[in-house]
Amino acid sequence: MKKLLRVCATAGVIAASAAALSAQLSVPELLFDSNPDLLKFPADIHMGEAAGVATNSQGDIFLYTRTGNPHIVIGTSRAVSHGGSRLFQFDRTGKFVREIGGGTYGMLQAQQVRVDPQDNVWIVDQMSTQVIKFDANGRVQMILSRKPEAMRVPALPLTPLPTGIPIVQAAPPAPPAPTAGAAPAANAPLPGAGAEGESFQRPTDVAWDAGGNIYVADGYGNARIAKYEPSGKYIKSWGSRGTAPGQFNIVHGIAVDAQGNVYAADEGNRRVQVFDANGTFKKQFLNVGTPTALCITPGPRQFLYVAHSGDPDGMEDAAIYKVDLDGKIVGKFGRAGKLPKEFGLVNSIDCRSENELLIGELSNWRVQKLTLRAAR
Amino acid sequence: MRRGARVVAVVLLVVACCAWGAGRLSAQSKAKAENVPLISFTSVPNFFKLPPDLYFGEGIGIATNSKGHVFVYTRSGDTRLFEFDEKGNYLKEWGVGLYGLEFAHGVRVDREDNVWVVDEGTNMVIKFNPDGRVAMVLGRRPEPVAGAFDSTMPAAPAEKYRFGRPTDVTWDAQGNIFVSDGYVNSRVVKYDKNGRFVKSVGIRGSQPSQLNTPHSITSDEQGNIYVGDRGNARVQVFDNDLTLRAIYDNVGNPWAVCVSPGPHQYLFVSNSNPDSNPAASWAITGEIYKMELDGTIVGKFGKAGKGLGEFSTVHAIDCRNANELYVVEISAWRAQKILLNPQQPPQSVAR
Numbered sequence: 206m207k208k209l210l211r212v213c214a215t216a217g218v219i220a221a222s223a224a225a226l227s228a229q230l231s232v233p234e235l236l237f238d239s240n241p242d243l244l245k246f247p248a249d250i251h252m253g254e255a256a257g258v259a260t261n262s263q264g265d266i267f268l269y270t271r272t273g274n275p276h277i278v279i280g281t282s283r284a285v286s287h288g289g290s291r292l293f294q295f296d297r298t299g300k301f302v303r304e305i306g307g308g309t310y311g312m313l314q315a316q317q318v319r320v321d322p323q324d325n326v327w328i329v330d331q332m333s334t335q336v337i338k339f340d341a342n343g344r345v346q347m348i349l350s351r352k353p354e355a356m357r358v359p360a361l362p363l364t365p366l367p368t369g370i371p372i373v374q375a376a377p378p379a380p381p382a383p384t385a386g387a388a389p390a391a392n393a394p395l396p397g398a399g400a401e402g403e404s405f406q407r408p409t410d411v412a413w414d415a416g417g418n419i420y421v422a423d424g425y426g427n428a429r430i431a432k433y434e435p436s437g438k439y440i441k442s443w444g445s446r447g448t449a450p451g452q453f454n455i456v457h458g459i460a461v462d463a464q465g466n467v468y469a470a471d472e473g474n475r476r477v478q479v480f481d482a483n484g485t486f487k488k489q490f491l492n493v494g495t496p497t498a499l500c501i502t503p504g505p506r507q508f509l510y511v512a513h514s515g516d517p518d519g520m521e522d523a524a525i526y527k528v529d530l531d532g533k534i535v536g537k538f539g540r541a542g543k544l545p546k547e548f549g550l551v552n553s554i555d556c557r558s559e560n561e562l563l564i565g566e567l568s569n570w571r572v573q574k575l576t577l578r579a580a581r
Numbered sequence: 582m583r584r585g586a587r588v589v590a591v592v593l594l595v596v597a598c599c600a601w602g603a604g605r606l607s608a609q610s611k612a613k614a615e616n617v618p619l620i621s622f623t624s625v626p627n628f629f630k631l632p633p634d635l636y637f638g639e640g641i642g643i644a645t646n647s648k649g650h651v652f653v654y655t656r657s658g659d660t661r662l663f664e665f666d667e668k669g670n671y672l673k674e675w676g677v678g679l680y681g682l683e684f685a686h687g688v689r690v691d692r693e694d695n696v697w698v699v700d701e702g703t704n705m706v707i708k709f710n711p712d713g714r715v716a717m718v719l720g721r722r723p724e725p726v727a728g729a730f731d732s733t734m735p736a737a738p739a740e741k742y743r744f745g746r747p748t749d750v751t752w753d754a755q756g757n758i759f760v761s762d763g764y765v766n767s768r769v770v771k772y773d774k775n776g777r778f779v780k781s782v783g784i785r786g787s788q789p790s791q792l793n794t795p796h797s798i799t800s801d802e803q804g805n806i807y808v809g810d811r812g813n814a815r816v817q818v819f820d821n822d823l824t825l826r827a828i829y830d831n832v833g834n835p836w837a838v839c840v841s842p843g844p845h846q847y848l849f850v851s852n853s854n855p856d857s858n859p860a861a862s863w864a865i866t867g868e869i870y871k872m873e874l875d876g877t878i879v880g881k882f883g884k885a886g887k888g889l890g891e892f893s894t895v896h897a898i899d900c901r902n903a904n905e906l907y908v909v910e911i912s913a914w915r916a917q918k919i920l921l922n923p924q925q926p927p928q929s930v931a932r
Contacts, residue, residue, distance in 0.1 A: 246714075248713070249677040249678065250677075250678070251676060251677070251678060251679050251680070251714075251715060252715075253679070253680025253681070253722075254680065254722075270680075271680055271722075271725075272678060272679070272680045273678045273679075273680065274659070274678075274680075274682075274683060275725035286725075289725050313725060313726075314724060314725045314726045331724075331726050332725055332726040356728060357728050407726060518721070518740075518741070518742035518743070520741070520742055520776075520777065520778065542775065542776075542777065543717055543775055543776040543777075544775055567721075568718070568721055568742075569717075569718065570680070570715055570718050
């Protein structure tokens with residue numbers, strides 16, 4: 206009976222889209238192994254949610270994790286926030302090397318870490334709304350955006366996404382100051398387009414092109430991608446909240462290929478959008494589930510890895526897709542859960558090596574090193 | 582004038598306390614059981630030896646591992662987890678700076694000596710392996726970016742993998758995990774040993790299988806689950822599939838429950854005196870019951886109070902050894918080692 210139902214359902218899907226079905230059925234399962242215990246911590250240091258993981262050219266591993274106790278202070282004029290996330294460095298074998306940026310002002314809720322071609326380490330913090338660039342020695346080199354002076358208390362209401370994942374609403378924009386007799390501006394900014402410059406609203410990720418230009422995915426509160434010169438000077442931004450091409454509903458990850466095309470994980474719209482370096486929409490991939498993290502491999506033939514998280518707890522629907530840059534799926538691997546080779550809300554993928562990935566998981570407080578086996 | 586103001590303030594304070602205390606007291610009840618034999622016991626003085634710079638705060642969770650080491654989960658300046666050896670010597674602190682430790686509610690040790698903490702501040706259940714590293718987490722701390730949550734009564738139906746101020750955890754012989762959840766949710770949730778949801782029972786209420794602050798949970802060798810349904814003044818016993826088997830409603834409001842191991846298992850239940858000790862509460866609360874698993878009362882011991890061998894809001898009991906118990910107390914900021922003397926003939930008391 207169950208089988209019959211499945212056949213019927215399948216027939217329905219065929220009727221709906223034969224082409225999509227054939228693509229779906231042909232997705233091969235890629236074989237892989239996991240080392241869930243690569244990173245070795247000192248006795249008194251624990252990782253929490255593994256928001257970001259990345260490697261540099263030497264194979265050193267950087268982990269930006271939500272750990273410790275994020276707190277606001279009472280007895281002050283406003284709810285001043287402190288702590289909650291830490292950035293750690295390990296060598297390629299997983300041995301702990303050091304902490305970077307301990308006690309700095311902007312490390313509240315880790316969202317991502319990425320390493321640029323010059324081995325600078327960039328972190329993205331969702332709550333401080335900042336992107337912070339550390340050089341290879343661990344010193345601050347550049348700051349994008351500014352931490353809000355005070356935390357909003359009580360909490361903003363949670364709104365479920367179409368996927369069921371509850372998200373925090375963006376703070377409602379302040380109403381414009383009324384001007385007597387003035388009609389609404391014809392060119393009022395679109396919702397989610399954000400302010401020109403650096404005022405991020407819960408940003409999620411950062412990437413660079415070959416020229417060193419900086420792209421920031423921004424994010425939960427805004428719905429845009431912002432582009433900066435290598436010096437940090439603002440160039441432009443694109444996108445607003447919505448479902449049309451070029452619009453976003455939580456742009457949750459970003460990566461740039463060797464040609465300078467920009468790939469954005471549009472989580473709420475369950476697609477990856479591809480833009481040229483000027484933000485012109487080129488194409489979209491609708492076959493990668495709910496993308497929560499992505500990564501592009503280096504080398505002459507580049508691939509895109511996309512983490513799919515289909516439920517809010519990482520216990521029912523998850524996988525990682527390997528996709529070529531035209532959007533053709535090479536294969537997928539993994540499933541939701543807490544065991545090795547299972548994924549609990551993958552928030553970060555490092556794919557400096559095409560067949561040796563590092564993934565950071567939120568709900569499992571874990572980094573797994575995944576080794577893809579050669580195809581049989 | 583100044584004195585007058587102070588008197589008024591004191592009067593107001595007394596009125597407020599009485600009103601509040603009366604409200605609290607109504608949630609606490611005298612046990613229905615009568616003519617219960619008294620079990621004699623002693624409390625080991627100064628058993629726990631803390632370094633000079635460490636202090637217990639509110640005693641919230643206590644548990645022993647197979648070596649007899651004692652884990653105390655306490656609301657100190659921060660919530661902290663301490664390990665002592667079997668003689669009460671301080672060994673080390675666990676989970677320093679952990680993302681999941683914020684407001685202690687329970688600690689338990691499973692059959693493989695993994696140490697589990699239940700934290701009602703972060704809504705998480707965290708499994709440490711015996712080396713003190715995190716092996717698994719259940720539930721998810723609300724993201725800090727969301728700000729401070731109102732954690733009063735719930736609205737939404739409970740979700741499979743999210744807790745609402747969970748209270749305690751236990752396991753069966755197969756490693757299935759049972760979480761009492763809690764102050765905001767009102768249910769018991771069963772997960773398999775890999776953390777995958779199996780089923781749950783309970784909504785807020787006073788009917789059989791409903792719960793009103795399931796505050797403590799334990800299990801026997803057959804995999805039956807004993808839930809301290811504190812607000813309903815009863816222990817509810819469920820089978821392994823969470824079907825109700827029995828209700829024991831004669832031992833007051835169960836703050837803490839524990840089942841001893843071995844061929845003859847006993848159930849211990851604490852009818853703890855309410856925190857903040859409302860007037861007259863000491864007369865009717867504070868004792869711990871020793872019961873057969875079928876609910877037959879063997880005896881009771883202890884009474885409310887602040888002295889050695891008295892109990893000041895017992896919040897958890899460890900009974901790995903049925904004659905050598907450990908208790909932690911909220912209001913006294915302490916833990917005690919209790920030696921029961923079963924060889925002495927029980928004496929009955931009239932109350």
